[in-house]
Structure formats: C-alpha cells, structure tokens
Amino acid sequence: MSNKRPLLRRAAAALAVFCCTLGGAHAATTITIVNTNGPNVGFNDPTPVQPVGGNSGRTLGAQRLIAFQQAADIWGRTLTSPVPVRVAASFEPLPCNADGAVLGAAGAVEVFSNFPNAPKADTWYPGALASKLARTDLATPGQAHIQARFNSRLGLLPDCMPGSGFYLGLDRKAGAQIDLVAVLLHELAHGLGFQNFTDESTGEFFLGTPSIWDYFLVDIRNNKAWVNMKNDERRRSAIGGANLSWNGERVYKVTSKVLAAQPQLLVSGMAAGMASGGHAVGDASFGPQLGQNAVTGELMPVVDQANGSGLACTPLSPANARAVRGNIALVDRGACTFVTKARILQNAGARGMVVVENTADPVSALGGADPAVRIPAVRIDRATGNQLKSVMVRRSRTSSGVTASLGVDPDRLSGTDLVRRIRMYSPEVFSPGSSVSHYSVDTKPNQLMEPAINTDLLHDVNPPRDLTYPLLQDIGW
Structure with missing residues (x-):
C-alpha cells in the first residue's frame, strides 16, 4: 500500500x-x-x-x-x-x-x-x-x-x-x-x-519523512548528504552560501559538456595582501565575454560619493578619470544600470569594470544590453569588494599596487564545486520558494532552473545546453 x-x-x-x-x-x-x-x-x-x-x-x-x-x-x-x-x-x-x-x-x-x-x-x-x-x-x-x-x-x-x-x-x-x-x-x-519537500527554513522533513531530493543534496564543507543530517544542520546548510551541491550521477556525467570554464577575477600585486588569488565573479551579458586571454590592469576604485563609495552613474571627475584610465575600475552597485556604469567608465578610458555587490547575496551575472560597451565587466560579492577596498586604502592617485585580471579559470567549471558537482542556490539570506530548489546563479551558460529567468535561454531542457532533465533523471524520471 x-x-x-x-x-x-x-x-x-x-x-x-x-x-x-x-x-x-x-x-x-x-x-x-x-x-x-x-x-x-x-x-x-x-x-x-x-x-x-x-x-x-x-x-x-x-x-x-x-x-x-x-x-x-x-x-x-x-x-x-x-x-x-x-x-x-x-x-x-x-x-x-x-x-x-x-x-x-x-x-x-x-x-x-x-x-x-x-x-x-x-x-x-x-x-x-x-x-x-x-x-x-x-x-x-x-x-x-x-x-x-x-x-x-x-x-x-x-x-x-x-x-x-x-x-x-x-x-x-x-x-x-x-x-x-x-x-x-x-x-x-x-x-x-x-x-524539495523538506522545509529548508527549519530543516524538518515533511511529516518526518525525507524526499528523494534530500538524498542528492550534499554540503561540500563536510560532504554530508541532507538525508543524513539533523534538522538544524539542514537549516544551516540551506543558508551556507556557495556550499550546497547536487550529488547525482546523471548530472555529473554531462556537466562538463554543458558548463563553460568559470569566470574569475585574479588578483595579484605587491599591495594585494590577503586579497591575492582567484575570486568568483558573475560575468556580464553585455560587452566582450571573458576568455583565456585575460584583460589585465591595475585595480583602481572610483570614489564619487560622500561615504567613500563610487557609483559611476555620472561622468567621472578628472581625478577619477585619471585613476581608471588604462586600468580596471572598481565601482559599487546601485543608483543606475550596469551598462550605464560601463559606458561611463569606458568613456573615461578604463579597460574593464568590477562591480561590488551591495547585498549579502552570492555573485550573479550583470544584466543589460548595449552594443556600444566594449570593455569586460564582472560582479563580485560584497565581502570580496570590501577586502579589495581595504588593501587599496594607501594607493596613490594613479596606482594601487593591486593587479586585476578578468578571465576564466581553465580548471573550474562555472557554478560547480571543486569536484565539478553543480551547486544549488543557497544564499546566505533564506529565500522562500527559491533556496535549494534551483541551480546556482553563476552557471554559464545560464540554466533554465536558476531562480530567475534569463534572456539567453533557448527552450532546451537537455545537454549540451541544459541540465534540467539530467537532474530529473537522477530522481527517477
């Protein structure tokens, strides 16, 4: 029965x-x-x-x-x-x-x-x-x-x-x-x-029974499946940031045929300090796409607000224009569209744009369209942005001693963990109806089952374009 x-x-x-x-x-x-x-x-x-x-x-x-x-x-x-x-x-x-x-x-x-x-x-x-x-x-x-x-x-x-x-x-x-x-x-x-039928906000199984979904969710910090966790462990895993993956064989076998190399911001230089190394980014739907030939320059922050932030929503002052000319510009999210910021920075001579997120959400792509934008653009999370700002406090007017390269990591697939399992959407602030039951927002190309509908979807549910059906196969379809 x-x-x-x-x-x-x-x-x-x-x-x-x-x-x-x-x-x-x-x-x-x-x-x-x-x-x-x-x-x-x-x-x-x-x-x-x-x-x-x-x-x-x-x-x-x-x-x-x-x-x-x-x-x-x-x-x-x-x-x-x-x-x-x-x-x-x-x-x-x-x-x-x-x-x-x-x-x-x-x-x-x-x-x-x-x-x-x-x-x-x-x-x-x-x-x-x-x-x-x-x-x-x-x-x-x-x-x-x-x-x-x-x-x-x-x-x-x-x-x-x-x-x-x-x-x-x-x-x-x-x-x-x-x-x-x-x-x-x-x-x-x-x-x-x-x-998922488990209550992600409490970690409680529905009527005390796990769902088939819980067998495939794994927290990459301890490689522990949800079905083997206690309620509070599941609750914390759902808001663990980029630490929740799908451990299904069908998806895993075809991930490398669907997802592209992971975009990254590579930071180096004498003043980079603890910010050195590769950082996850969301790339832009406008401008040139990131590839193996990275765009490199000194990272220079735009400062055009009284609180020390830089929005780049109006033409840059001579000092800010001089700072970003030939370099990679660091700006804050807000007040205007991403393509507006990119055009203003491009007009000032910047080689690229890095946008700092203003919420605690994981990194996601930069939306918008403008064929006039010719510089690459990425978004980084708030924590990374604050770290970069802290190491550039003692910069000169035209040099920070921090080098930024906008490219891809050939050893990583976008939206995956270190062993190439696709990650699930698990923002640090729980999002009812979206957390856990979607793929991560940093997949490339965008996947149908991200928590937002993207403009580049092709009505596909199968490889080599999409990973929706392979996940349904993992659970029994």
Whole structure:
C-alpha cells in the first residue's frame, strides 16, 4: 500500500509560472492542462491580439494556450511515462509592483511514499513521478499532479512591471519582455520534481519523512548528504552560501559538456595582501565575454560619493578619470544600470569594470544590453569588494599596487564545486520558494532552473545546453 500526502505547505518555486496543455501526438508522455479559469479570464480571455513569433492565436487566451502547448510538447517529448500528467492551471492576480512581480508558481499537488516499485522506501516522491514509477495513476481521483498559477496582471497594468509583460511568441525573441515558454518549462520542471519537500527554513522533513531530493543534496564543507543530517544542520546548510551541491550521477556525467570554464577575477600585486588569488565573479551579458586571454590592469576604485563609495552613474571627475584610465575600475552597485556604469567608465578610458555587490547575496551575472560597451565587466560579492577596498586604502592617485585580471579559470567549471558537482542556490539570506530548489546563479551558460529567468535561454531542457532533465533523471524520471 502506498502512503500519500497532499502537499499544501507551498506550491514550489516563487520565480516563474506554471503549466502546459496537451502533449504532442508523438510525445512519450501526455501532459494535459486542466483549465481552472472562469469565463473571459486567463485561458478564456477574449482580448483580441495579433499573431506573434509563430504563435497564431487571435485572442490572449488562445495565445496563452498555444504557448503552453509548446512547453508541454518539449517536456512530453523528453519524458517517458505511461501515466498522463495533469496540470491544474489558472491565470490570476498575483503580487506585483512597478519594479518586480511574482510571475507564477507551480509544484506537486501530492507526494507519495512506499508505492509499488518505489526505488527507495519511506521516501517522498512527487505525484507525477510516483505514478510513472508505479505505472499507475496514484493521484486522488479528480486531482491533478501539478498545480500552477500565473500572474494575469503582469505588464498589463501600470502598477505591475509595465512594459515587461509576457512574450507569447515561440521563437525565443522576447527582447525586453519575459519569455513565457521558458517560464513554463521552468515551472513544469518544478511540478515534475525539481523541488524539495523538506522545509529548508527549519530543516524538518515533511511529516518526518525525507524526499528523494534530500538524498542528492550534499554540503561540500563536510560532504554530508541532507538525508543524513539533523534538522538544524539542514537549516544551516540551506543558508551556507556557495556550499550546497547536487550529488547525482546523471548530472555529473554531462556537466562538463554543458558548463563553460568559470569566470574569475585574479588578483595579484605587491599591495594585494590577503586579497591575492582567484575570486568568483558573475560575468556580464553585455560587452566582450571573458576568455583565456585575460584583460589585465591595475585595480583602481572610483570614489564619487560622500561615504567613500563610487557609483559611476555620472561622468567621472578628472581625478577619477585619471585613476581608471588604462586600468580596471572598481565601482559599487546601485543608483543606475550596469551598462550605464560601463559606458561611463569606458568613456573615461578604463579597460574593464568590477562591480561590488551591495547585498549579502552570492555573485550573479550583470544584466543589460548595449552594443556600444566594449570593455569586460564582472560582479563580485560584497565581502570580496570590501577586502579589495581595504588593501587599496594607501594607493596613490594613479596606482594601487593591486593587479586585476578578468578571465576564466581553465580548471573550474562555472557554478560547480571543486569536484565539478553543480551547486544549488543557497544564499546566505533564506529565500522562500527559491533556496535549494534551483541551480546556482553563476552557471554559464545560464540554466533554465536558476531562480530567475534569463534572456539567453533557448527552450532546451537537455545537454549540451541544459541540465534540467539530467537532474530529473537522477530522481527517477
């Protein structure tokens, strides 16, 4: 007899949206959307629209369905299951303001343990996966396997990210909009099992039982798996910074085929002191990409604020321009876009830009686009930035004695630990719905299952571009 539990604690990732429609005719798995919207809203919205990017729908609701069909077909062709996957889906108002929004959320409706053919006893599996393994539908009669919600206000109202609505085309040309198909692929993955059922904020197993996810999470500081930890150990591991990895064979075997060399800031020089050595960075979506031929120069901080920080949001003073000319400029995050800072520094003659994060979050990429930017740019975490500033206190007006090289570490893969296991998202400040159930934000190329949807995603879930499906294979798909 199987044990089943409704998973009402949360709906899963707080990043993007949800579901899908029917799987394609030749799909190995049929994925069916259960439309829970009422008349004239969501999938039933009759607002006239023009076809866009291969999406031929003539109403907003029809285009949403077609986009869902596209995401469902991709997952349907990828997965193998004799049991159709049902997704209860709706468009409804979700939290939103002019600068940010909950795009949506999705997750397993029920979890099961000790069902026929369960690979591990006394272990929770999400409903869709458990049904695949049992070769019979385990869901409560009339119940969907996945529940998903989508923000119906996004980009359509002035108080909800105006101008940044969902792009409903199928051609990956979202521009400044948010690619709905990529979001759907992401959220479907959560519902299929790319999520943890243990409470990461307390470390407590759901109803005292571990999930299959807990067998593959490992804290790299002690090489201890979550399934073997105590509650408080798991809680601390979830906020341990870049110290949580995925220890799955399927992902590990293909990581080197997907991820590129890790970008780094290499610091040296007579005055570098304790800051010497390689530092993790997030690279930029604009400007030249980092490679084996590093860009090198003395590191010089911009100081244009009364508190000693440097924002580089307005043209540099003659003193600051003289300091960064021919060198690598160190600036602080805030007050203007990254591309604005880069243009100003480039105009002042800087060879590169290093941005210091202003929060305790792990390093992440620098977003933005500007073809006029020709210098490389990276972001470092706040602790590294403070360390670099401290060793440059006694610099002269044109020299710091600290050399910075912007390049890559040929011996490391981006987003991985020292033994090349991909790291999971575990910021020092717990992020409900995002921590632990996503890949690290410093993978390169960007992965579908990072906690934010990036503009360079290609609607792929498989190697050689993406590591989403290999992780689902690790847990049993």
